[in-house]
Amino acid sequence: MSETPAPLHAGHRQRLKERFLASVRAEAPEGLQDYEYLELLLFLGIPRKDVKPLAKQLLARFGSVGAVLTAEPDQLIPITGESAAVALKAAAAAAQWMLREEVVGRPILGSWDRLLDYLHATMAFREKECFRLLFLDRKNRLIADELQQKGTIDHTPVYPREVVKRALDLAASAIILVHNHPSGDPQPSKGDIAMTRQIRDAALPLGVIVHDHIILSPTGYTSFKSDGLL
Template sequence: MSDDDQPHYLGHRERLRERFLASPDALQDYEILELLLATVIPRRDVKPIAKALIARFGDLAEVIAASPAQLREVDGIKDAAATGIKVVHEAARRMLRLQVLDRPVLSSWDQLLDYCTGAMARLPTEQFRLLFLDRKNVLIADELQQKGTVDHTPLYPREVVKRALDLHASAVIMVHNHPSGDPAPSKADIEMTRQVREALKAVGIILHDHLVVGRKGHTSFKSMGLI
């Protein structure tokens, strides 16, 4: 195929790659998505699809965090493209997790917040994670405990205690998300935290904190004087 017969978007795609390699920060969100989509949709102009994703979800972070089903609602996104986007999300989550795993959590608090926010802040339903620490406050396990609805996740103190004892943990950090975006704890959050704290205390395990994350930020029960 001669240069004149090449699809118009191939030249644009090559220039975009060159710009990315020279200065990644200079690219807009939709242009990053263009480069990503070009790897899984090589024979189509993906610029309109990238712009449609941004229009649908708002920004790059929201696109990456969207579920495969939500992504497929956008014209041009099939299974391959949705999978490619979710691979990026999972890779980012794992990179953030490596910053806190097997390290003293209390001395790497900002990294912990980044990980919790990246993993949970944009989820469409509530989820509960339990972070189990050893005597040196090193993270020894990070487990998704419960999945719930858009505004409620059941968490049973006896299950938290049982798992902490199984892992020989000395301390626990509770984390859950608010899909509404507002990280302010509810009365139910406060009461449930009190019950878990008392149950853990009865077997000599410390509840260090309960973090609530959302699109609008995070809250710490300890910082608020609730623990």
């Protein structure tokens, strides 16, 4: 009885793995196409299927590798199945974990580029607007990183009293406000500016400083402090 031949995609998988390892050894991972990187991750959750069409479908749906990795599990599972969604989210979590380790316990204001890298990875590609709070101690070291609110595609409700109360609960001396603009334009709205100043004015008499408010999008970011808005 003859052996069943290996599916055609088996050879493709092995070749892609070898190319990836070669690029890692050469410290040149940019040698892969976006869809090929997603293929490697999908291999982990879908062991016996050609996943190239699925990788390209994900890119068409979400727009970029970053957007795929930061998509909500409930958005991924109907497309990829649970195991592949876990593989994608695990890759995203590992990347975010590594970036977070670069800022936790260090003076934030002296690790600004690393902080921006971390925030970009966790916030920039979300399809809904989210509001994040970074709480700092007297030496400007990060003591808490909390996602306070999730909103719609263009609005997140933020309550200054709750922000200040949480800072006091944590004995924080300073706050950095962070949110994303899924529209792609990181420029602040009039509402963003007004809300930031309300939080600043409520926090200052209680000894809590608002260091900055950062707005992120896939195309860049805005810093209120750098732009003279704080």
